[in-house]
Amino acid sequence: MLTLILYNVTNGLMLGAFYVLMALGLSLILNLSNVINFAHGNFLALGAYMALELTKVVGFWGAFLIAPLLTALVGVAVELLMRFVYRRDPVYSLLLTFGLAFVMQGLMLWWWGPAPQEMHMVPALEAPVSADLFFITWYRVFMVAIVIVTVIAVFAFLRYTRVGLRIRAGTLDLDTVAALGVNVKLLRTFNFTMGCLLAGLSGVLATGAIGINPNMGDDLLMPSFIAIIIGGVGSLTGTLFGGLLIGVTAALTAAVYPAASEVVIFVMLVLVLLIRPRGLMGEEGMLS
């Protein structure tokens, strides 16, 4: 019984780690460019497929380093397209990423086919940590460690570098940042690319956790949206907190009643909208 509960909780936490990475990337793009990236889940799938192909050539560790960068490169191309719609009504940027999601999914379906693919992991990572808790493999430990390191790196980057400072300032008031002589176009491209890099990284990590298929990111997209709303739009700390919160809550619910683990996320969304509409750490007036 205890093992079963632990099993569900581990699964939930693993999903929570994906929510956090996905939501951080989405939130970065949303905060600075006011764009909801519907294709974020497809960037994750793209990262996973790139890792699948690269592993055949340079091995898992090489793929682990290169695949997110390649995904980010695709992100650069997409951002150059997005430049056409930034100054227009938000409906256009939404529809552009919405259309892009279909295109990316269709292309991956065409190239790799609909069947889920298996990836052979490094044997050392596939081994369980202990014989009793067979479901906790070293891969899962590795994954969570990478997510923690990445989150710390992103926050340190935004806090302590000049570019990070500009991104944070741009979140508050992009026009003033532009007036102060910052190249906002380049800043947006960089920021979008960083978001796609995070999606690509989650994709690489997902190769060992979720079956690789063109739709693999779709189920992660909606919880990531909810994590952002719960945490508060405009606050990256809020997004991190929201992602962890729904991950842990879904995990704990899964321990008691597995069928409700998705519904409980939506219940939390409604509660937050009812009690604190701006989100847990959002500021009133942000993005309004």
Added chain:
Amino acid sequence: MSSTATVTGAVDRPAQRRWLPLVAIWLALITAPVWFPLLGGYTALAGSVLVFGLAAMGLNLLLGFTGVLSFGHAAYFGLGAYGAGLTLKYVAASTPLAMLAGTLLGGLGGTLFGLLIVRRRGVYFAMCTIAFGQIFYYIAYKWNDFTGGFDGLRGFHREPIGLGALALDITDGNRFYYFTLVVFTLAVALMGFLLRSPFGRTLRAIRENERRARFLGIPIEQHIWLSFSISCFFTALAGTLYALLNNFADPLALHYSLSGFFVIMAVLGGMRSFWGPLLGAAVFVVLRDFLSSWTVNNWMAFLGAVFMLSVLFFPRGMLGMLKRRGVE
């Protein structure tokens, strides 16, 4: 329907030019079962155009005329469809009752949810509507015994409508098309009336300059909430027709991608014009039907590419471009 010409903003055009497009639209709609099959379509496809057109026009009341972006209208469309289907299956074999139940379910669902988010604006509003809309998708998807789960709700079909001694048999495809057209006409007339009323003008004032409207003493939140609620009722009504048309309701009718399709229809046709969404729906339905028969697996990629190109190069939509040319 002189109201609609005023709605499109063509007040000072000569009377003849104002009436001509309207006559053309209605003629085309009334004769659709005759000419549509000749062009390689089928009547049910023409019915789909009406159903999706009504849904997109309902959404456009909010999107184009109030300036508020909802990306979750499929939820209310699907609630309408499931409401009608479940009523026919479990409650009573009555088409009017099913339509009433579905419309109320979707409309009231939207009205309640609208209360939660009227203070949000822009992308944040859109995001709340997407996330909330998915709740119903998950419910329909998971509650297998009641809703049929992933396979959709089957086991119901549209019933003849009894009008006293007269029975109106709408089980036949062509007859159902005309039934849909009558419902569509009534709904669209009501919509045109609403948009022409002081309420509709207030909505447009909010769209053009929210802060100014607020300073004039207009209760903004109340108006946006009403507009959201009304547009959900129209979309839910379209949803009930969808269930009746296909004798089937599927979870994809609740999925956020359908919400995106509604927005695309409105933008593609021209979201600043009254009839734009109908035209967008026609293009979308025909294009999707053509692409899905032409390429088995990859119609989605082509459809997505069409979306992206039209967003990049034709942001005003088809009617928007025509109107602009007319002005110049």
